[in-house]
Amino acid sequence: MIVAMAQTATEEEIQYVMSRMMDLGFNVHRTTGTVQTVLAGVGTPIVFDVKDFEVMKGVAEAVRITSPYKLAGRMWKPEGTVVRFANGVEVGGKEVVVMAGPCSVESREQIFTAAAQVKASGAKFLRGGAFKPRSSPYSFQGMGLEGLKLLREVGDATGLLIISEVMEISQIELMMPYVDVFQIGARNMQNFNLLREIGQVRKPTLLKRGIAATIEELLLSAEYILAGGNYDVMLCERGIRTFETYTRNTMDISAIPVIKTLSHLPMLGDPSHGVGRRDKVPPMARAAVAAGADGLLIEVHPNPDKAVSDGAQTLFPEQFEKLMEELRMIAPAVGRKIG
Amino acid sequence: MIVAMAQTATEEEIQYVMSRMMDLGFNVHRTTGTVQTVLAGVGTPIVFDVKDFEVMKGVAEAVRITSPYKLAGRMWKPEGTVVRFANGVEVGGKEVVVMAGPCSVESREQIFTAAAQVKASGAKFLRGGAFKPRSSPYSFQGMGLEGLKLLREVGDATGLLIISEVMEISQIELMMPYVDVFQIGARNMQNFNLLREIGQVRKPTLLKRGIAATIEELLLSAEYILAGGNYDVMLCERGIRTFETYTRNTMDISAIPVIKTLSHLPMLGDPSHGVGRRDKVPPMARAAVAAGADGLLIEVHPNPDKAVSDGAQTLFPEQFEKLMEELRMIAPAVGRKIG
Amino acid sequence: MIVAMAQTATEEEIQYVMSRMMDLGFNVHRTTGTVQTVLAGVGTPIVFDVKDFEVMKGVAEAVRITSPYKLAGRMWKPEGTVVRFANGVEVGGKEVVVMAGPCSVESREQIFTAAAQVKASGAKFLRGGAFKPRSSPYSFQGMGLEGLKLLREVGDATGLLIISEVMEISQIELMMPYVDVFQIGARNMQNFNLLREIGQVRKPTLLKRGIAATIEELLLSAEYILAGGNYDVMLCERGIRTFETYTRNTMDISAIPVIKTLSHLPMLGDPSHGVGRRDKVPPMARAAVAAGADGLLIEVHPNPDKAVSDGAQTLFPEQFEKLMEELRMIAPAVGRKIG
Amino acid sequence: MIVAMAQTATEEEIQYVMSRMMDLGFNVHRTTGTVQTVLAGVGTPIVFDVKDFEVMKGVAEAVRITSPYKLAGRMWKPEGTVVRFANGVEVGGKEVVVMAGPCSVESREQIFTAAAQVKASGAKFLRGGAFKPRSSPYSFQGMGLEGLKLLREVGDATGLLIISEVMEISQIELMMPYVDVFQIGARNMQNFNLLREIGQVRKPTLLKRGIAATIEELLLSAEYILAGGNYDVMLCERGIRTFETYTRNTMDISAIPVIKTLSHLPMLGDPSHGVGRRDKVPPMARAAVAAGADGLLIEVHPNPDKAVSDGAQTLFPEQFEKLMEELRMIAPAVGRKIG
Missing domain, CATH: 3.20.20.70 (Aldolase class I)
Incomplete structure (x- = not known):
């Protein structure tokens, strides 16, 4: 998951979001740009609702990167099922x-x-x-x-x-x-x-x-x-x-x-x-x-x-x-x- | 139900559509215009699929007039349910x-x-x-x-x-x-x-x-x-x-x-x-x-x-x-x- | 912009995507996870098409973070226009x-x-x-x-x-x-x-x-x-x-x-x-x-x-x-x- | 055009709708069923808005039968244009x-x-x-x-x-x-x-x-x-x-x-x-x-x-x-x- 913080986000808000990401099992990488802070959650928890992050204070946008399915995906099984x-x-x-x-x-x-x-x-x-x-x-x-x-x-x-x-x-x-x-x-x-x-x-x-x-x-x-x-x-x-x-x-x-x-x-x-x-x-x-x-x-x-x-x-x-x-x-x- | 026949519809096609409407229990009124024939099915069968008529030969358009529900409609019960x-x-x-x-x-x-x-x-x-x-x-x-x-x-x-x-x-x-x-x-x-x-x-x-x-x-x-x-x-x-x-x-x-x-x-x-x-x-x-x-x-x-x-x-x-x-x-x- | 590379992406593919991001004026931060590599483009070029990245080889997903408009946004002008x-x-x-x-x-x-x-x-x-x-x-x-x-x-x-x-x-x-x-x-x-x-x-x-x-x-x-x-x-x-x-x-x-x-x-x-x-x-x-x-x-x-x-x-x-x-x-x- | 009057429509309402249809150049055929009255407008005015009839008092439904285009239709020109x-x-x-x-x-x-x-x-x-x-x-x-x-x-x-x-x-x-x-x-x-x-x-x-x-x-x-x-x-x-x-x-x-x-x-x-x-x-x-x-x-x-x-x-x-x-x-x- 990627969470882009708003330009106006406070350090406290950033810390709160990071702690919630870590609660879910993500390793969080923080990138602090001149305009905004971006948090990259790396890891594979698949049970979470990206909408929960979208409405947190100080968040501009939250995006799920890994697909929410696994067994149905080609990444899991590259050859076609017959x-x-x-x-x-x-x-x-x-x-x-x-x-x-x-x-x-x-x-x-x-x-x-x-x-x-x-x-x-x-x-x-x-x-x-x-x-x-x-x-x-x-x-x-x-x-x-x-x-x-x-x-x-x-x-x-x-x-x-x-x-x-x-x-x-x-x-x-x-x-x-x-x-x-x-x-x-x-x-x-x-x-x-x-x-x-x-x-x-x-x-x-x-x-x-x-x-x-x-x-x-x-x-x-x-x-x-x-x-x-x-x-x-x-x-x-x-x-x-x-x-x-x-x-x-x-x-x-x-x-x-x-x-x-x-x-x-x-x-x-x-x-x-x-x-x-x-x-x-x-x-x-x-x-x-x-x-x-x-x-x-x-x-x-x-x-x-x-x-x-x-x-x-x-x-x-x-x-x-x-x-x-x-x-x-x-x-x-x-x-x-x-x- | 109203069935508008195509301009090119033959009399045989019109008769076939009329017979199918009567099979469903409609009284059929036929209006023969200069351009096309329109069939008005009057009556209250509510179990029929208007799509069946749309695809019949010689039909330009078929339209259900009565709503397909009854008990849920205000026509059936004008005052609001409490x-x-x-x-x-x-x-x-x-x-x-x-x-x-x-x-x-x-x-x-x-x-x-x-x-x-x-x-x-x-x-x-x-x-x-x-x-x-x-x-x-x-x-x-x-x-x-x-x-x-x-x-x-x-x-x-x-x-x-x-x-x-x-x-x-x-x-x-x-x-x-x-x-x-x-x-x-x-x-x-x-x-x-x-x-x-x-x-x-x-x-x-x-x-x-x-x-x-x-x-x-x-x-x-x-x-x-x-x-x-x-x-x-x-x-x-x-x-x-x-x-x-x-x-x-x-x-x-x-x-x-x-x-x-x-x-x-x-x-x-x-x-x-x-x-x-x-x-x-x-x-x-x-x-x-x-x-x-x-x-x-x-x-x-x-x-x-x-x-x-x-x-x-x-x-x-x-x-x-x-x-x-x-x-x-x-x-x-x-x-x-x-x- | 965030680009999540596929699990199967080669180093060459990752380098190519990074170079294209830099061409657009992004500072690129690379996060290498156990499952996949994520590239965070920080900076403010607003003229680019995120779809171009979605179809590059080795890319799993590409997401625009900053909104494509500026003057119309509240970030640019917090108080309401009268x-x-x-x-x-x-x-x-x-x-x-x-x-x-x-x-x-x-x-x-x-x-x-x-x-x-x-x-x-x-x-x-x-x-x-x-x-x-x-x-x-x-x-x-x-x-x-x-x-x-x-x-x-x-x-x-x-x-x-x-x-x-x-x-x-x-x-x-x-x-x-x-x-x-x-x-x-x-x-x-x-x-x-x-x-x-x-x-x-x-x-x-x-x-x-x-x-x-x-x-x-x-x-x-x-x-x-x-x-x-x-x-x-x-x-x-x-x-x-x-x-x-x-x-x-x-x-x-x-x-x-x-x-x-x-x-x-x-x-x-x-x-x-x-x-x-x-x-x-x-x-x-x-x-x-x-x-x-x-x-x-x-x-x-x-x-x-x-x-x-x-x-x-x-x-x-x-x-x-x-x-x-x-x-x-x-x-x-x-x-x-x-x- | 077909106008199906509501069950509750008054004779006055029916007459008003008929007069408006005739104003547009339709020949109006009236079918009085046990449940509702249906008005079939026969003729070919193509400039009218069926929505105008839908909102008239006493109207249950109004349906345009003839298509609103002519020159583009196959009825007008059966063979394909090359x-x-x-x-x-x-x-x-x-x-x-x-x-x-x-x-x-x-x-x-x-x-x-x-x-x-x-x-x-x-x-x-x-x-x-x-x-x-x-x-x-x-x-x-x-x-x-x-x-x-x-x-x-x-x-x-x-x-x-x-x-x-x-x-x-x-x-x-x-x-x-x-x-x-x-x-x-x-x-x-x-x-x-x-x-x-x-x-x-x-x-x-x-x-x-x-x-x-x-x-x-x-x-x-x-x-x-x-x-x-x-x-x-x-x-x-x-x-x-x-x-x-x-x-x-x-x-x-x-x-x-x-x-x-x-x-x-x-x-x-x-x-x-x-x-x-x-x-x-x-x-x-x-x-x-x-x-x-x-x-x-x-x-x-x-x-x-x-x-x-x-x-x-x-x-x-x-x-x-x-x-x-x-x-x-x-x-x-x-x-x-x-x-």
């Missing part, structure tokens, strides 16, 4: 992996049809929600356990890996036998109790960025999971909230290369939620791969017009098929391939 | 009520000292966290049940009502005997399972706006609680995330009068989280009251410099005392008083 | 001053009526636009010179000071004889050529914050004017753009106390543009005064329903009258008064 | 065109070296600023006329087309002989006087989106130019301001396909300003092309470390060379090519 699955699929490896399927599991017929379609086009994972967090209390809320069983059945039948969203601690054990990847949604990105529990299980987890979360906050949330010993964490950009209203969210494509620099974790993109409009999903999927994403989450439904949720952002199977062909042309430009 | 407590305190009545206290319960001595101080200055509620959701896994996480017991004890001793944050469903029953108001924090504003459960209990609840939540989304979350039969809901503005970084968040003071217009529920302001800097809390508290807030949440600690959490935004007791005097001068300008 | 006018009116003094009037000058009758009304309620300045920048090319564009003459005439007749917006360099000389204060609108806050020219004249100027401008950027724009020798600069918050759409902009009330801390310049609020809805203007005007504003800009029109521009955010004269009474009750709470 | 230059280069055609070069013209040697480098890699346009709007009054402000002459000279020598920024009306005539494309920067996107004047000239113009401008506002600004008869307008996304601070701005890649749908004008991307960090420029350039951009603006300098402005976001020539190769691989995936 999440490996029993069937040989890898996320974070040479191949860009695609996870596709409907927003919600609606019926046996729907999910089996969807699975066959996305597999035929090259998806490696089937996505589908069993518990649906909806902003209106009057909307469809998901098939629950029955949906999970259908997912497992279709996964076993097709060889597709299953990813589904876990919304609260009590669902972890329930979902454990049925899914291959836990998905933590944007609204739960800072549900720290849930993150801590997921850190205790040994199952790959995909963590989505919250709509108002900075990149640093996403990495700090990943840290919660990693700190528990669950190292198979994948991250996902799915749009942030801005002033633009034409798209549901603004998909921050730059977060993909930024996170690939800051962290060793695989980084995916979810254009369906990122823009919220079917016709804009293919261009954003292409953009994500061109920017270096390790994979994509895409909503596909046998008949989006009849989908019980998120229909507006869901691709028709033939749109998905065409998109996959385009992605196969783009991947080599970034040294990747798509199966 | 939340009444056993000791005669009312939120939403003539008096502007102040809820004050430390971010976290830290010790018996700390919480008893804080309670005496805020009561002496005129607060009617004591706030204090027992479970602390923190963005870093390495930070203090709260005293838990022991903290709740201390809160109840000091509440009974002083006559202050107790408000404390509930973070997950499993804590509801645990907290029930100890608190007078459940607080739902900004990060849980769209934790719909938690909202639904809180709707089932009969205890006043204060719901904070999420940092990326629109006013409409806040009211929709309130709807979840009201729909369960728990009508004692209070709302609270505590800052939204914007591009400005000098303050931790940007406190949207205008949300106070806007929500007083749209909803019958009491609306409070939390300047401590709203700006995140101690020296800016008093001006924002005054602004909130001047804008018509029914109450305030303010962090006060016997010694903020030693607080285990949120110290930078916490007032010293003497600052709080002075602020209360200023608020007493402002309240009459908006036809209110402060006890 | 802008004084010939008729004894002061902005930044004991009194909260109110500038009111229509968006556009529309006719002789309209502006004389408006002037009489706002004066009767206590306004000290008459505002009115002669040149109207409009987002649509098909809208009314202002009365131009004729409007300026009407403003001067009504100003002389009533004793109200005149404030009107200057939109480009060529208008400065034209407007000079007719107005008492130049207003620079939000869209021109970073029109640096215009700012530089205004710095050369000797007439008070009110500079509005851009809708996407940080507080620091507003102060940097003020610096342009001050650097030219025009010290009578007033600042104004008029809403920033956020994701909330119920209000036209989100009025950042906290910018008022923040700027009063960072700068010595008078700070006003413009609730009309801040929220863009007539019924929300009074609560936000009250909030601005309660937060410490030195003055207000408020749109008032004899008949807002017939106003050629901005009618939706313009008060009826009787609303303005009532508001002024409320403001007179609030001002003493912040040690101020309203004439 | 901007053609004398040397055969086309923007908006089959080829994705790249405009590259330094932020500022600094010297004869610098600009000739840069031109040779970008041409060798496949750029068709040379960019370079002669007038530099800078946020600090203490920074380098450009070479002015001398810079323009150098641009023309190097353009003639190499066959590269010249694009340079015009900052105010007085520069239009000055720049006319020297540049092939006028660039209007983000800060001037709503400088309506400048836009109107550019509408009067007959030279292709590239208009950048402002950092706080919605897509609709960008198209409305283009409308100003088109309305004057200058139809050779190109648009450009260069990043919007959001809460994320790791990148200078957030480049809204989705604006590219959205604008390609709404408008017939060519749409480019500027990743240099979009992210502001050199290492993130190539991934965002690739993303823009993958999303369907008609072209790119990229800052390239013979030695970015010594650039007088924007060095941090400027590519080294060898980085640009590599990027162009990657782009050539991506273009066919969207049915395009790069020369």
Whole structure:
């Protein structure tokens, strides 16, 4: 941490700030300039709030230098993490992996049809929600356990890996036998109790960025999971909230290369939620791969017009098929391939 | 709902859109202009996604007219809701009520000292966290049940009502005997399972706006609680995330009068989280009251410099005392008083 | 400036960064910790781009410590600036001053009526636009010179000071004889050529914050004017753009106390543009005064329903009258008064 | 326009709203539902402010249906605009065109070296600023006329087309002989006087989106130019301001396909300003092309470390060379090519 004292700071104020820095475990180096005194705290306490220093008397500015996360950072693990699955699929490896399927599991017929379609086009994972967090209390809320069983059945039948969203601690054990990847949604990105529990299980987890979360906050949330010993964490950009209203969210494509620099974790993109409009999903999927994403989450439904949720952002199977062909042309430009 | 068809829309496309509107229960009135056809869906289905129509072929624009919430709206209940407590305190009545206290319960001595101080200055509620959701896994996480017991004890001793944050469903029953108001924090504003459960209990609840939540989304979350039969809901503005970084968040003071217009529920302001800097809390508290807030949440600690959490935004007791005097001068300008 | 080198930085990289810092005129103090090397640049070059250092090889983080503005800062001039006018009116003094009037000058009758009304309620300045920048090319564009003459005439007749917006360099000389204060609108806050020219004249100027401008950027724009020798600069918050759409902009009330801390310049609020809805203007005007504003800009029109521009955010004269009474009750709470 | 009246609206209020709609030239169709009355205004007045209706007594909601721009919309001109230059280069055609070069013209040697480098890699346009709007009054402000002459000279020598920024009306005539494309920067996107004047000239113009401008506002600004008869307008996304601070701005890649749908004008991307960090420029350039951009603006300098402005976001020539190769691989995936 660096604390720049105000020009008008008294010696007493400087001493007080120094003592508080030392309390936290910093070695403090003092630089007395002609204009102001600067205190450099060297050392590695990561639990402190730089805001506490900003409001101390005589302080002009306080800046945290070391990042507040460790295990999620590339400094800690320079080579990229590859999440490996029993069937040989890898996320974070040479191949860009695609996870596709409907927003919600609606019926046996729907999910089996969807699975066959996305597999035929090259998806490696089937996505589908069993518990649906909806902003209106009057909307469809998901098939629950029955949906999970259908997912497992279709996964076993097709060889597709299953990813589904876990919304609260009590669902972890329930979902454990049925899914291959836990998905933590944007609204739960800072549900720290849930993150801590997921850190205790040994199952790959995909963590989505919250709509108002900075990149640093996403990495700090990943840290919660990693700190528990669950190292198979994948991250996902799915749009942030801005002033633009034409798209549901603004998909921050730059977060993909930024996170690939800051962290060793695989980084995916979810254009369906990122823009919220079917016709804009293919261009954003292409953009994500061109920017270096390790994979994509895409909503596909046998008949989006009849989908019980998120229909507006869901691709028709033939749109998905065409998109996959385009992605196969783009991947080599970034040294990747798509199966 | 209004659907404006594109100039180029075919009759078939128009018929398809009309049939989908009728499927939802709308009576559809068609207006055929020289330029474009406009479809007005009259009726009151509230469960539909206007985005589904936006992406249909031939549609230029689709607009929801009726608000997606009902019970939370003033149309449903024109007079303002007053939340009444056993000791005669009312939120939403003539008096502007102040809820004050430390971010976290830290010790018996700390919480008893804080309670005496805020009561002496005129607060009617004591706030204090027992479970602390923190963005870093390495930070203090709260005293838990022991903290709740201390809160109840000091509440009974002083006559202050107790408000404390509930973070997950499993804590509801645990907290029930100890608190007078459940607080739902900004990060849980769209934790719909938690909202639904809180709707089932009969205890006043204060719901904070999420940092990326629109006013409409806040009211929709309130709807979840009201729909369960728990009508004692209070709302609270505590800052939204914007591009400005000098303050931790940007406190949207205008949300106070806007929500007083749209909803019958009491609306409070939390300047401590709203700006995140101690020296800016008093001006924002005054602004909130001047804008018509029914109450305030303010962090006060016997010694903020030693607080285990949120110290930078916490007032010293003497600052709080002075602020209360200023608020007493402002309240009459908006036809209110402060006890 | 502080530059924190990455853990992996080589000695060569460190030397390169140090040499670049010295090129800029910094005295560089090097602190070699067990984890990383930190370079503190002491001295006062203000013309450099901290981003240049962020992207240098081996750099983990670079932070500017000294603010990029000088003349606008309180460090440079601790006591507040008071802008004084010939008729004894002061902005930044004991009194909260109110500038009111229509968006556009529309006719002789309209502006004389408006002037009489706002004066009767206590306004000290008459505002009115002669040149109207409009987002649509098909809208009314202002009365131009004729409007300026009407403003001067009504100003002389009533004793109200005149404030009107200057939109480009060529208008400065034209407007000079007719107005008492130049207003620079939000869209021109970073029109640096215009700012530089205004710095050369000797007439008070009110500079509005851009809708996407940080507080620091507003102060940097003020610096342009001050650097030219025009010290009578007033600042104004008029809403920033956020994701909330119920209000036209989100009025950042906290910018008022923040700027009063960072700068010595008078700070006003413009609730009309801040929220863009007539019924929300009074609560936000009250909030601005309660937060410490030195003055207000408020749109008032004899008949807002017939106003050629901005009618939706313009008060009826009787609303303005009532508001002024409320403001007179609030001002003493912040040690101020309203004439 | 659609106006939904409140449930409580009186017949008198409804009549008043209808009369105001008719005043504007709308044919009004009234739909009286069981809950509320809806008024559909059919017709094509484009000059009105929907906010005026929102605040009328008895109105629940007012929605503009027809877009406020015409000439910029695809409805008006379904086929895409292709901007053609004398040397055969086309923007908006089959080829994705790249405009590259330094932020500022600094010297004869610098600009000739840069031109040779970008041409060798496949750029068709040379960019370079002669007038530099800078946020600090203490920074380098450009070479002015001398810079323009150098641009023309190097353009003639190499066959590269010249694009340079015009900052105010007085520069239009000055720049006319020297540049092939006028660039209007983000800060001037709503400088309506400048836009109107550019509408009067007959030279292709590239208009950048402002950092706080919605897509609709960008198209409305283009409308100003088109309305004057200058139809050779190109648009450009260069990043919007959001809460994320790791990148200078957030480049809204989705604006590219959205604008390609709404408008017939060519749409480019500027990743240099979009992210502001050199290492993130190539991934965002690739993303823009993958999303369907008609072209790119990229800052390239013979030695970015010594650039007088924007060095941090400027590519080294060898980085640009590599990027162009990657782009050539991506273009066919969207049915395009790069020369």
